[in-house]
Amino acid sequence: MSKYYVLDVDRVFDYIQKELNYFDHDADVECNEIGDGNLNLVFRVVDKKHGKSIIVKQSLPYVRCVGEEWPLNINRAEIENRILKIEYNLTNGLVPRVYKFDPVMYATLMEDLSDHVIMRRGLMELNQYPRFIDQITDFMVKTLLMTSDIVMDHQEKKAYLKDFINPELCDITEALVYTEPFYNAERNKIDDFLIEFMENNVWNDKELKLEVAKLKFDFMTNAQALLHGDLHTGSIFVKEDSTKVIDPEFAFYGPMAYDIGALIANLVMNYISTDARIENRERCDVHNEYLLNTMRDVIDLFKEKFLRLFDEVVTDEMAKTPGFKEWYLDNVIIDTAGVTGCEMIRRTVGLAHVQDLDDIPDIDKQAQAKRTNVFMAKDFIMERKVIKTGQDFVDMVKRYYK
Numbered sequence: 001m002s003k004y005y006v007l008d009v010d011r012v013f014d015y016i017q018k019e020l021n022y023f024d025h026d027a028d029v030e031c032n033e034i035g036d037g038n039l040n041l042v043f044r045v046v047d048k049k050h051g052k053s054i055i056v057k058q059s060l061p062y063v064r065c066v067g068e069e070w071p072l073n074i075n076r077a078e079i080e081n082r083i084l085k086i087e088y089n090l091t092n093g094l095v096p097r098v099y100k101f102d103p104v105m106y107a108t109l110m111e112d113l114s115d116h117v118i119m120r121r122g123l124m125e126l127n128q129y130p131r132f133i134d135q136i137t138d139f140m141v142k143t144l145l146m147t148s149d150i151v152m153d154h155q156e157k158k159a160y161l162k163d164f165i166n167p168e169l170c171d172i173t174e175a176l177v178y179t180e181p182f183y184n185a186e187r188n189k190i191d192d193f194l195i196e197f198m199e200n201n202v203w204n205d206k207e208l209k210l211e212v213a214k215l216k217f218d219f220m221t222n223a224q225a226l227l228h229g230d231l232h233t234g235s236i237f238v239k240e241d242s243t244k245v246i247d248p249e250f251a252f253y254g255p256m257a258y259d260i261g262a263l264i265a266n267l268v269m270n271y272i273s274t275d276a277r278i279e280n281r282e283r284c285d286v287h288n289e290y291l292l293n294t295m296r297d298v299i300d301l302f303k304e305k306f307l308r309l310f311d312e313v314v315t316d317e318m319a320k321t322p323g324f325k326e327w328y329l330d331n332v333i334i335d336t337a338g339v340t341g342c343e344m345i346r347r348t349v350g351l352a353h354v355q356d357l358d359d360i361p362d363i364d365k366q367a368q369a370k371r372t373n374v375f376m377a378k379d380f381i382m383e384r385k386v387i388k389t390g391q392d393f394v395d396m397v398k399r400y401y402k
């Protein structure tokens, strides 16, 4: 019987042929390990002769960015394989197509999207993606609303909920997003210039910590919809006319706001990064205007599509009560602002940073950008109850960039 082993560039071609016989006998192949995420191995194998390619993503039994001292259940690959199929069907292909999942190697063989770029990288190069707003709001509305109690038979939804219990990955989020950044935790990665600042402005702020505690318990207990669970700009592939969401291994039943807030936070951090990195003010202004429009339209179009689809697909009798859908959606957006703030703080001082902030070359500007990021994040959290529209998100950013 075959056994799990860790793939490498020398063995991945034979592995693919054994599993799928994907390449022609005369293929001229090149294999690269292209994973730059925190958890897994990702191989791209290309046949240069016939122009065919494939991705193999394999779970490692530990957290890649930390090492073997942090073991992690490899079964996350199986969860990812299941949710990719659900998301593919719900969104008409806004995620990669899975060719095969191997439950022995915890490896997924899937569509190569190398004609796309990771959105974080594309945004850092000041590129714009004209189809993104429409496609990502489609993705979020369809995956979130269609898997909720508003639509699903409640027993079927509970069966899904059971199928997507994902304790180890949720534990990572509970620790890295909602806990450790709010005290001087050992695993945090904090620049020296931020330690005193964090002590004064975050770790000793009891009111802030109370609000974060509320958001944490919402994350842990509000089984509202089947989430992607890690929807930042590093989990999205884009090109001019296409958006593909990848890496849903953190999927579980949680609050809708967690997906929307992760995305908005990463757009905001790209804005802050652009202001600090790009010397040419005209180029900076054009890009940051684009980002503000994007965050505003993502929120507003999400709301518009949500309300429209709600009427078409609602099955729960009480959810049809006039006023309910507006109340429900208002709360999702309010919590989105809270998640936005938590994601911004954790990406500044927690274990997993973002390049947008860390790659600001001028260290004084980087320090200033990170401080602004934390102040704005606090406002998102503390003032979330009045943040209800796309313009409210934009106004919060503009408060710091007049």
Ligand code: SR1
Pocket: 037, 038, 039, 063, 065, 172, 173, 176, 230, 351, 352
């Ligand atoms: C130890 S995993 C760190 C982060 O990487 C993933 O992409 C998630 O965002 C997680 O919080």
Ligand code: MG
Pocket: 037, 038, 230, 235, 247
């Ligand atoms: Mg990931």
